[in-house]
Amino acid sequence: MSDQSDPTRPKAPPSPRRSFPSGNSSLLAVFILGFIAVWMLSGEIVVGGSDTDKVSPIAGQENNDRSQDSSIGADSIASDHTISQKDQAAAKTKKLFAVRAKLFTSRPRREVLHIRARSKADVSVEVRAETSGRVIKILGHKGDLVKQGKVLCKLDEGARQATLSQATARLEQTKSDYLAAAKLSKRGFSAKLNVNAKKAAYNGAMASLKKARIDLDYTSIRAPFTGIIEERSAKVGDFLSVLMAGKTCAKLVKLHPLLIVGDVSERNITKLTVGQNGRAELVTGEKVHGRIRFISPSAKVETRTFRVELEVDNKNLKMKNGVTSDIYVPLKTTIGHQISPAYLTLNDNGEVGVRSIGEGDIVKFLPVKILEQGKTGLWVSGLPKKIVIITTGNDYVVEGQKVQVVMDKQASLNQSSNDVQIHGASKHERS
Secondary structure (H helix, E strand, C coil): CCHHHCCCCCCCCCCCCCCCCHHHHHHHHHHHHHHHHHHHHHCCCCECCECCCCCCCHHHHHHHHHHHHHHHHHHHHHHHHHCCHHHHHHHHHCCCEEEEEEEEECEEEEEEEEEEEEEEEEEEEEECCCCCEEEEEECCCCCCEECCCCEEEEECCCCHHHHHHHHHHHHHHHHHHHHHHHHHHHHCCCCHHHHHHHHHHHHHHHHHHHHHHHHHHCCEEECCCCEEEEEECCCCCCEECCCCCCCCCEEEEEEEEEEEEEEEECCCHHHCCCCCEEEEEECCCCEEEEEEEEECCCCCCCCCEEEEEEEECCCCCCCCCCCEEEEEEEEEEEEEEEECHHHCEECCCCCEEEEEECCCCEEEEEECEEEEECCCCEEEECCCCEEEEEEECHHHCCCCCEEEEEECCCCCCCCCCCCCEECCCCHHHHC
């Protein structure tokens, strides 16, 4: 039945679709399939109607990666054949750690023992009275040079002169009595016992006279040696006595010869002997030579050091007492290297040494023994005659490591092996 036969059914709105002729349906299907095939083969898709934005599928990307890898591999194989041996060595060298190094050569060195010291007067005494008396005269002033035997203080003689006269008279009397008794004894008129008594009296008189003379001479207080008056304690009118402690006439110092006194550690004391030559430098500028006069047989309990005295000439008395000084005693000649303290390092065992360059630019650690810290460098021993020491970068490499070595110029500290370095010596002494 047609739609028009049912008047009660509402009419449907007209369809917006356009109908295609049946003959064209097969052509449209072929066109669509062809478009899909071309799209899949091209690997591209048009997004948003724009042909400028393209997305590569995963399959295409993998194909491109494989083609690029094969291309790179081919180029790498070709380049390996073209790189020379020199370029390969340079490429390996770039990977090594670079250090700086210097060549050092050992040379003779005169070992010198350096002792901190001070100048000291050979003798320093306080001149005291040997008898009692009041000071009536002062001779000489502080700082004066006085000869041995010169009077420094004069005491009042008092009754000493009378005592001397009395002792002289008694001696004459006892002498006559003894001679007379001796003559009578020879003739048999005097007993032997009487002669002995007279002789004893005579001897006693001589002793009394000598004592009186000495007591009188003690009133003149004299210099016991040639020296300089350092202090003047007594004044005119002071009473001096043997029993009065602390009361002196003057203080006298002997500056010739002069002593340079220092303390030596127990480690170095065995290197010194009495009579050994040495030299001294005072802070006041004097430089003198002398010999070791005394080495203490016992160490100081507090410091474990030994007292050493170097005796030097001071006839002109130019050098003073108590001046800071340095003693230099030359010892045996040794062979060593003079390097900077910055080149020292420690190994894993805590040993002090240097890192050097061995065969094939391999790092080696060599322990050293420190001989002396000088003004121009550190003296060490235990190294071969010629050695290349790492100067920069030694703390960043280890033993057995291969490194790139950059050599510096010859170290300024490294002189001719024929030179003998004497620490603290002047040019004249070195020559």
